[in-house]
Amino acid sequence: MFQSPLSGVTDLVFRRLVRRYAPESMTYTEMVQASSLQHLKEVPQIMEVDPDEHPISIQLFDCRPDFLGEAAKLAVGQGSDTIDINMGCPVNKITRKGGGSSLLRQPDVAEAIVEAVANAVEVPVTVKTRIGWSDDEINILDFARRMQNAGAQMLTLHGRTRKQGYTGKARWDWIRRVKEVLEIPVIANGDINSVESAIRCLEETGADGVMCSRGTLGYPFLVGEIDRFLKTGEVTPPVTAIARLECAKEHLQELWEYKGERGIQQSRKHLAWYCKGFPGAGTLRDQLSRVESVASGCEIIDAAIDRLRESTRQRCVLSGDSTERDRAAFATCHD
Ligand SMILES: Cc1cc2nc3c(=O)[nH]c(=O)nc-3n(C[C@H](O)[C@H](O)[C@H](O)COP(=O)(O)O)c2cc1C
Incomplete structure (x- = not known):
């Protein structure tokens, strides 16, 4: 490959x-x-x-x-x-x-x-x-x-x-x-x-x-x-939105460590590409396209992750799912 x-x-x-x-x-x-x-x-x-x-x-x-x-x-x-x-x-x-x-x-x-x-x-x-x-x-x-x-x-x-x-x-x-x-x-x-x-x-x-x-x-x-x-022959389960956002944070952090200020500027397009296919992705993309530091970028992404977790929890509660199924939903619902 x-x-x-x-x-x-x-x-x-x-x-x-x-x-x-x-x-x-x-x-x-x-x-x-x-x-x-x-x-x-x-x-x-x-x-x-x-x-x-x-x-x-x-x-x-x-x-x-x-x-x-x-x-x-x-x-x-x-x-x-x-x-x-x-x-x-x-x-x-x-x-x-x-x-x-x-x-x-x-x-x-x-x-x-x-x-x-x-x-x-x-x-x-x-x-x-x-x-x-x-x-x-x-x-x-x-x-x-x-x-x-x-x-x-x-x-x-x-x-x-x-x-x-x-x-x-x-x-x-x-x-x-x-x-x-x-x-x-x-x-x-x-x-x-x-x-x-x-x-x-x-x-x-x-x-x-x-x-x-x-x-x-x-x-x-x-x-x-x-x-x-x-x-x-094994099919990899789809990567959840939360996992993609965790990866985005790591990408940002490493670009900063490797390239400094230039890395932050370059990270903006990468961060935007990670924001696809989940509720609120457009708003998040917009916020991250202006990111100025690792700390602010991670804070914005963490807040988005919390919102995704909360909306999944609410969806699961409304549909009467058990706690165990909640946990399974956390792993899959976010795409
Ligand atoms: C942003 C961007 C940068 C690229 N840079 C290079 C490059 O440095 N060298 C190269 O051979 N091809 C480059 N390409 C072409 C890709 O390697 C690839 O051949 C092309 O995108 C077709 O594949 P795709 O339809 O899966 O995107 C670039 C493409 C894009 C979109």
């Missing part, structure tokens, strides 16, 4: 939470611009990896093979088990400079990048990309073969075009076609938001694994749930 690279999200703190529930899964750092490392005296925090955080891949992006080769060496020194090259990012700022998904239109450069990185480091080089630039330019079959021939040892395929961005449905049919022609492992990505969608995707594509992305925002349990089902 794979937790995708997510810029602004998959820092060390988030990855620790994911790994707690999915200890054997592959996680990725946020994408790192290779050329930005050229004149740095210290390795930036974005490339920091826990000593016991394996398997882990540092994801790099850029358009210059020589910069990427040098950055890959640095990444391996940090403990990266593979080097992943981003060839899928749709953001203008990145594509205008020749990186991310614009490499789909420059397969020669993409090939040179994979070759340069494969020559620079001993660890496997992997590529994460999309099915093409637009509906009129779906070139993934040829592109994927070229990446394999250049030395890529795994391909993760997000089943959307660059033009789609993050809208519309991921085209798993293209993932199946790519899987049919490649010898290296193919990992399916796009719209894997539940155990059911993971199973369906694996059946429809024949892929060697699935990678979760937006489904993990405010829900770092997802990769673990899918991993557990695939390995044991």
Whole structure:
């Protein structure tokens, strides 16, 4: 199982939470611009990896093979088990400079990048990309073969075009076609938001694994749930709203400890993502989007937890449930 690279999200703190529930899964750092490392005296925090955080891949992006080769060496020194090259990012700022998904239109450069990185480091080089630039330019079959021939040892395929961005449905049919022609492992990505969608995707594509992305925002349990089902057939009971809010508090606390004030600012979007699918979630999201400190954030969340407990208790009392059933309800009612 794979937790995708997510810029602004998959820092060390988030990855620790994911790994707690999915200890054997592959996680990725946020994408790192290779050329930005050229004149740095210290390795930036974005490339920091826990000593016991394996398997882990540092994801790099850029358009210059020589910069990427040098950055890959640095990444391996940090403990990266593979080097992943981003060839899928749709953001203008990145594509205008020749990186991310614009490499789909420059397969020669993409090939040179994979070759340069494969020559620079001993660890496997992997590529994460999309099915093409637009509906009129779906070139993934040829592109994927070229990446394999250049030395890529795994391909993760997000089943959307660059033009789609993050809208519309991921085209798993293209993932199946790519899987049919490649010898290296193919990992399916796009719209894997539940155990059911993971199973369906694996059946429809024949892929060697699935990678979760937006489904993990405010829900770092997802990769673990899918991993557990695939390995044991066991279904994990839904995580209650209270458990999610407890996790949100921990996330806030750890971001503060790791990044200080910047961590508090970054925590706001995470906290908002945790507030989904329970009574009062909208109000809580609004309050947490302005959080200024760990203490105030935790106080707001604790008050919300108390309200959820109280409303569950009242519901149970009104329906004449016994104390024992109250306790069971506490564990399940909150979603
Ligand atoms: C906020 C955000 C940040 C992302 N950052 C990265 C990134 O750094 N590297 C990358 O390869 N993909 C990145 N992606 C793309 C995802 O990894 C994934 O390919 C995409 O969201 C499709 O999966 P989904 O439909 O399950 O969300 C990002 C996506 C989002 C929404």
